[in-house]
Amino acid sequence: MPSADRRLQPRREPRQVRAELTRERILAAAAHIFSEYGYAAGTTNRIAERARISIGSLYQYFPNKDAILAALLVRHIDRGTWTQADELDLSPGTLAATVRALVRDAIDNHSEDPQLLRIMIEEAPLSQELLDTVDRHGKQRVAQIRDLLARHPDVRVTDLDTAAELIVLTVEINTHKLMADPRPIPVERFERELANMVTRYLHGDRHTE
Amino acid sequence: MPSADRRLQPRREPRQVRAELTRERILAAAAHIFSEYGYAAGTTNRIAERARISIGSLYQYFPNKDAILAALLVRHIDRGTWTQADELDLSPGTLAATVRALVRDAIDNHSEDPQLLRIMIEEAPLSQELLDTVDRHGKQRVAQIRDLLARHPDVRVTDLDTAAELIVLTVEINTHKLMADPRPIPVERFERELANMVTRYLHGDRHTE
DNA sequence: CAATATTATGAGCAATAGCTCAGCTCTTCG
DNA sequence: CGAAGAGCTGAGCTATTGCTCATAATATTG
Structure with a gap:
């Protein structure tokens, strides 16, 4: 009135x-x-x-x-279901499996409509509010992964913050490109190698430090 | 006339x-x-x-x-100067240094105007001809890296094709995001960890195979 | 079965963008 | 100098797009 x-x-x-x-x-x-x-x-x-x-x-x-x-x-973000840390096996010797689960999560969350997702985050003029929402979820995810790295006994990297950021970015973005492009490489092979790369990185080794 | x-x-x-x-x-x-x-x-x-x-x-x-x-x-592509394989040290025990050189290359080639580059490949409606040009250069780069992996004695991954594709994508794209975003993480740290990840991946290890 | 609230319609307005063209200015050169 | 052509100008045409609004159709309620 x-x-x-x-x-x-x-x-x-x-x-x-x-x-x-x-x-x-x-x-x-x-x-x-x-x-x-x-x-x-x-x-x-x-x-x-x-x-x-x-x-x-x-x-x-x-x-x-x-x-x-x-x-x-917003709908896509709300739907995105990542497996939580407490659903994962954190006992020694399971890092490879853990990482593989993370990678598979990413692929699952992008398989619905990769093209649309790409357009949403790359072409769209996102408002500050939306950007913040996306950013908040991103940060949350990084924090989650950081926490997971801190808890897992097999992880030997020292700079956990950078590692978490690097991993989230790498997995997310490789998945993106993989789904959007006309596959140049079979998904399973790519998935396996991506998981391998992350796993070996987290294990650390004698050659780098 | x-x-x-x-x-x-x-x-x-x-x-x-x-x-x-x-x-x-x-x-x-x-x-x-x-x-x-x-x-x-x-x-x-x-x-x-x-x-x-x-x-x-x-x-x-x-x-x-x-x-x-x-x-x-086209101008950007033409200017892009990647260090060639024959300028690199391929003797045993140098993998970490080699990878670091590659990572630095990527960063250098994106430091000029990251924002513009992002727009060129993400927002622009590229013609088929242009897409082909970009694609050709990408494939060439992957082949180059694959060749390098094959020659370097420290490399222990078996699936060289997938490895090359994965590395090029990962390095390129991480660099992208790094330059475009308001750095959440210091460049040097990110560069170091990215190089570490790739290096450890290529060394292979007992935990994954 | 009114009376009222909700939902649907689509011609067309206002704004803006890519691009043209008729004519101008400047450079070159014999 | 002066003519011919290279280079420059910018008002405005054409097309398109996001979006409005007066009106009609449908649903709900008493």
Whole structure:
């Protein structure tokens, strides 16, 4: 009843089932369109067309184009399920297995729609807020891995902070490229070697220090 | 004298010094603008403005916006100077030093303008031709590294193809992220650990195989 | 079955971008 | 000097895109 000039968030909440469905349709369509055309060429009209709704309806659910991609990103982050440290075997002699589990996690979390993911983080003009969200999750993940390294008896690297950062980055990013590119190398082989590399790094050895 | 309707390449060749200078000015301006605004928001008008020439002149040197970025990319690739295998010490016990040289190479080649480089390969709509050029250089680099691994007596990994691919990707991409991000970790530490990781991987060890 | 709230529609506005072209200025050279 | 061609100019055309709004359709409620 008061202030008659809001309209910051188009549509407060969907009240009917129909609305929920439409919202989902938009997101699904957007995922397809962005994935196929990229962010810039993935126009809102194209998204509406694919969702089989009018462009006007689309803008009742999202205040602008960026918000659509933001919703997709948040959804992806929320879905991302990494195995927790307490589900892992930390007894001596199990480092190789532990690392392999981490690598597999990364691959699983990127297998859904690698192309879309790439576009979300590489092409999209992420708002500061979104960037912060992504960053927060990244830092959390690094801290988690750092903690794991600290607990595992087989780990012999000294600079745990750098190691954790390096590992997360390496695993994440190699997975990215692996999924996005037309595989130049079989996934299993790549997975095995990537795990090997990380494992050997963590074991430390006499040649480097 | 014949066919009066070409005009595929605006401006065949600069005949006067002035023209060369203008061309350079455009490229320099474009590098700045793309680097600051990104590809989409780096408009041709902005580039012309920064180069202090008219928009019309710009289009006498480049047929379209993409061509400008293509020129920048080609230039970067051409400039990229990787140390050759025959400049490296391949005697036993030198693997750590060799790897460190490779890592340093990567960092050097990205230190000029990391932001621009990121935009060139991540945001730009590269033509198939350009993609091929990039790809060709990538493959060449991988082959080079594979060869190096095969020659070096300290290398104990068996799957050289996968190893080469993995190393190039890892080093390249870690460097990327390192330069682009507001450093969360000092460069030297990261460089050292990255080199350590690769070195230990190549040495192989008893824990993995 | 009204009356009201919610959801859907799509023509079209405003902004912006890539790019053209008719004509100008400057350089070159006999 | 002066003519011819190389190089430069920038208003503005064309196309596209994100997004609005007046209106209609559908759902809900009393």
